[in-house]
Amino acid sequence: MTDEAGIGLRLRWWREAATLRALWALAATLSPQRASALGRRVMRALGPRTAKHRHVVANLRMLCPGEPPARIEALARESWGHLGATLAEFVHLDTLIDRDREPPAVELVCEHPDPDFLVDRKPCVFVSCHLGNWELAGWAVRQFGFPVDFIYNPQVNRRLDDLVIPRRKRLGVGLVPKQNALRRLMKSLKQGRSAGVLVDVRVEDAPLVPFAGAEATTTMLPAWLARKFGCDIVPIHCERVGDARFRVTLHPPVAWRDAEAGGVPRSIEQLSLEMNERIAALLRARPEQWLCTKRRWPKQTMRERGAYGP
Secondary structure (H helix, E strand, C coil): CCHHHHHHHHHHHHHHHHHHHHHHHHHCCCCHHHHHHHHHHHHHHHHHHCCCHHHHHHHHHHHCCCCCHHHHHHHHHHHHHHHHHHHHHHHHHHHHCCCCCCCCCEEEEECCCCCCHHHHCCCCEEEECCECCCHHHHHHHHHCCCCEEEEECCCCCHHHHHHHHHHHHHHCCEEEECCCHHHHHHHHHHCCCEEEEECCCCCCCCCEEEECCEEEECCCHHHHHHHHHCCCEEEEEEEEEECCEEEEEECCCECCEEHHHCCEECCHHHHHHHHHHHHHHHHHHCHHHECCCCCCCCHHHHHHCCCCCC
16 A cells, blocks of 8 residues: 555545544434434435445345336435434434333334243344344343344444444443454353344355345354354344334244254254345345445346346
């Protein structure tokens, strides 16, 4: 990298951090609802102007094939809006997670069929996606009674991490950097804690597994941990139901054993496929709340399907 390029990159990082600080400073003067609405309006305007917008649009075309271009563009603008709302809501996390507040900002819904699930609280591998305010999914797992460590991907711009991480820690969730995450999560499960992974993103050099109708590189980590430690994969997702109002749903598990085959352990491929099917269904139910700013499917696949347009 040349000195000029290095200076340009550092300036860009500084601008990004300065923009987030400015948004937070303004959001802190507002109620959580007004801050959420402000963040949504700001990013609905700014997001489509960024270079990453083409990936957001392309991913939505893959997720929602057959939708007209105008509809896809509208979904993409809303996706950016939900990112803006999520960023603005960081300064109000203490209020959002206050369970004594009436009415609570976050509704918790458990659809797990086992009545003893929330009593036994055996370690699980929780999988989630970038829907609504996804930061609240890990906090919700904790509220359901499961100590949990979630993988996070450190920002290339460390200035942003320095701003965001201290606020994330208020959610009471263990944070495991993506690098060397396997060893850390194995230790967590051995200690009786659960593991958490956001699985709707591309993983370089990972195996291909069908995802929303097309093969996509998919992390095998949840399936591998489930097999090794004999625990279920449990999907959980957050959806925004209003300004600074949410519903977090804990779903039926992806069982690591095949009950119809006498309890034989299912293969990593089988577990990963069902996991992807579950997550894709959640995304398709609320595509306007999904934000994926990097190409999710293989480049050739997306080109062949016209995801990047003519």
